Amino acid sequence: MAIDALDSVMRMLLAGRFKYLVLDGKAMRYRKARIRHYRFETKLDLADYPDE
Template sequence: MSFGVARDPQRDFNPYDDYRHLAIQARFRRPERLKEKAIELTFIPDLHLEQERRRNDRPPRIGFISLRREAQGILSLPADALPSLLPMLIGEKFKYVVLHGTALRYQQAGVHSFRFEMQINDDEWPPDG
């Protein structure tokens, strides 16, 4: 997290820069060729994604993962979701993050959706293709 005076208040109506993000260290479970590879997922809360503000949005994706150098993912998160998400993570209730998106191409993939899960049944997933 970081907080400070905005460098360019003309660009944004907010006189402050406020970066609250959530970084999660994880390991792939799927696809099989990436199983157990470490990845850092960074969730960036965005006030624009709160329910009332996003009605007319047509986003192509909500984030991406990259396997170049170290595996990492950058994902947008509605800012109002963070207060309910943090206690579940601190209490270790969520064990998995499930990402859905495009196939890897040139070591990158777009993410269309994600969800946090307490448990996963591997039998529910289609085989790797």
């Protein structure tokens, strides 16, 4: 995330505009994982994300 966008994103999180942070990346190993993509969501449908 660009540093200049962080302030706006944090304000929106605190105001409750975002509810979820969806991360996409490799599986965790030793409590670490490389995140390739992320996005903020206002609602989440768990059927879109199968357990794997």
